[in-house]
Amino acid sequence: xxxxxxxxxxxxxxxxxxxxxxxxxxxxxxxxxxxxxxxxxxxxxxxxxxxxxxxxxxxxxxxxxxxxxxxxxxxxxxxxxxxxxxxxxxxxxxxxxxxxxxxxxxxxxxxxxxxxxxxxxxxxxxxxxxxxxxxxxxxxxxxxxxxxxxxxxxxxxxxxxxxxxxxxxxx
Numbered sequence: 001x002x003x004x005x006x007x008x009x010x011x012x013x014x015x016x017x018x019x020x021x022x023x024x025x026x027x028x029x030x031x032x033x034x035x036x037x038x039x040x041x042x043x044x045x046x047x048x049x050x051x052x053x054x055x056x057x058x059x060x061x062x063x064x065x066x067x068x069x070x071x072x073x074x075x076x077x078x079x080x081x082x083x084x085x086x087x088x089x090x091x092x093x094x095x096x097x098x099x100x101x102x103x104x105x106x107x108x109x110x111x112x113x114x115x116x117x118x119x120x121x122x123x124x125x126x127x128x129x130x131x132x133x134x135x136x137x138x139x140x141x142x143x144x145x146x147x148x149x150x151x152x153x154x155x156x157x158x159x160x161x162x163x164x165x166x167x168x169x170x171x
Contacts, residue, residue, distance in 0.1 A: 007101035013075035
């Protein structure tokens with residue numbers, strides 16, 4: 001069975017994916033990191049030099065490639081489920097469970113503000129309050145896609161608790 005992790009920026013998709021992969025002895029891949037390796041530049045540089053449309057096309061292309069693999073764990077970029085037919089494509093997979101790591105807007109705002117220099121989408125925001133407000137609006141636009149996941153997990157807890165919660169729901 002494939003496990004696809006989705007959620008907003010800084011929701012813990014990569015960390016949780018790595019932990020699940022170790023416990024379940026499955027290969028793990030982070031879609032954004034894979035694209036950065038293939039393109040030999042950062043996601044923000046791809047956006048800047050080639051544009052979002054280009055990025056979304058290659059993102060969908062690589063997602064399709066990963067979905068052909070079996071018995072792996074994949075973490076998506078925060079926007080991946082929200083563009084094109086990506087979420088429908090994920091839902092069509094019979095041997096795949098999608099997991100939404102649901103983190104509160106306040107916590108996401110806090111995490112993103114602390115890490116804003118590595119997040120071009122929020123790097124221009126000057127306060128944690130502005131960042132939290134931005135996240136709230138952005139989540140509102142994306143929540144319908146995230147809520148289509150097979151499993152929704154409270155990711156406001158420790159990584160160990162999140163992993164245990166996911167494993168208990170997969171059984």
